[in-house]
Amino acid sequence: MSLALDWLRTKRGEDPMIYIDDVFRYAMARLRNREDAEDIACEVVQSLPNPCNRRELRIYMLGVARRKIADQRRRDPEPPNRLDVDPSHRFDSQSDHAAMVESVLGRLSEDHREVLNLKYIVGLSCAEIGSLLGRKSVAIDSLLQRARAAFGAEWTRVTTEEVEW
């Protein structure tokens, strides 16, 4: 029924490939493993017709990815860290920061980490996050504030640097 309504509401469908990188980054932030994240992103795209007439296709795809990640977590609660080496890698400060951010995000609660990922890694608005998580936009705004504060506190604890927003 929902698909039929979508068909009526949307004149032209969208190519799911447009959002593959958003899905990939979200999965990468959740799983911390490039190969698994790429697999999830591919599975999500392949599960959809092209063009796809769904409303809010990006949100829908992220929802599918969330379910797939949850399934994977259930199957493999602690996936092993896989080291896949890039010989040309240089340890510059940007790379250090990225690794540190990942580490700090890993110390936050599931709710805080999720909302920060969706806001900053995927780039969703509060309303979109609310739609995805089944919460009100105001509640997401408040959760985001708390998540930022938690991130800042953890960052300061680890690096002795203050965080502002």
Added chain:
Amino acid sequence: MNKRNIDELLLTYRESMGTTRKLPITKPAVQAWRRPAYSAAFVVVLMASSAVALWPRNATAKRFQDMTMAIKNARSMVVTGQMQGHSHRWRTISHTMYQDGKVRCENYLGTPIESVSIWSGGLVLTDLKAKPHALLESASNYEGSPLGTDGDGLDYARQLSDEGDAGIERQVTIRSHPPVNGRATYLMIMSRPKSEETGLSYHGEILVDKMTNLPLEIYVGDGGFNAPTKNQNHWLFDFNPHLDIRQFDLTCAKPIVRLENAEQELTGKWSSSLLDYDGLSIRDASVCPDGTIWIAMSRKAGSRGYPFTISCSNGQTYLRTHVLVPSDCWGKRHIYSLRGDQVFVAGFSPLHVGGKLPERVKVSVAKPTVVNAENSSTIQSIYVNELDAEPRTTKNVTMGPTAILDLRKESGKLPSYFVALDLDHFSPQIPRNIWLDRALASERRHDYRSAAMDREQAAEADQSFIPWLGEAELKKAIKLYRLAGLESEAKRTETKLAFLIQKVNR
């Protein structure tokens, strides 16, 4: 206290993820009225594919010949080397410039080996970023030049474009390509399917300027232009640019050490010996601030003597962590010798760091009693294969005399004469090797806590060499901490390992 913006931090994190390399193939729903149009397109594609397959072999050979000739006729060249890694971004790893028989190679691969080398007028100036000096030497010290076996700079481009030519069968096809920067181009594709024997495949693509026959870009990997895979190589060519000739000057902001002069000076310094035994002469004994004692020796042809053990009044146990020869692992034509005698340096590191540096050292020399032809040929085989860092038996050696030598104190991390022995490029890996030998020795003594700590130190030292090597050391350290019953230390090291993996995986 520094202030960071949360947006900036999380954006850095987002950027570091790159984009997905794996692209799914989706099946579009085909509407009935479109089928005839697709069928027509299929026929066109089929005809085009047949044309590629039926392209005469001599035509592709001629294209190669034309390109080689065009390269040979170029006056100057800049090649930018790029490598694709995990982040799906191309990283520039080198710049190679050529003009009038002069070559400048800039290598950005990693801090320890980040370097600039300039080949000009029969001389080579090497500036390793990690070193406080640059080294000037004769080009004849090297086997060939950095750009090709025949020393011709432009031969480098030819070799890159002709990769896989050495007796390896490959399929070469030529396809049209859209213009690049207003230049008409075509694409040469060289591929070989995965070999069942070696498991290796090959795929190279050369984008060629139709007017000049000069290559513009070369990709080599197991994918293609639009199929990014790990560790693809990519070279961008610019032929006949106007290059500032001053780039090829043999000058450097750092002090320049002339290798020949350094060698002569060292020969003068090592004219007398501190101990002689069966053709072996100890020339120098020094101690570095980390406590490592370095014994420099020369040995006459046919001699099999070598320093067996050392001991100091500080009661420390010493491990023979290194046996180095001049220009070690460098593959040079010229290797320093002391008036024809082979030179080598043995490094002895204390098992545990700290404490007062020793003033004197007691050195015992020995020679193997039973030596077969295989391991008598080189000193390395005797040390590495038979004795490792610690001699565990005296069964197969004849002990020689013992001498007490005064130790010369070195201020640097390594002996100053390493420059004259052309060991600059080898030195970044020495600290990690020392920690690993310590770890192994502690493990043999069932001192798992020390062994774990030494592994951790080796991982730290890897940060100044090849950072991802530290992963194996930290994993081993975790196991060792657990063996020692130190669960909290194991957990701490696990956090450290996770951080390293995150860093490396970016």
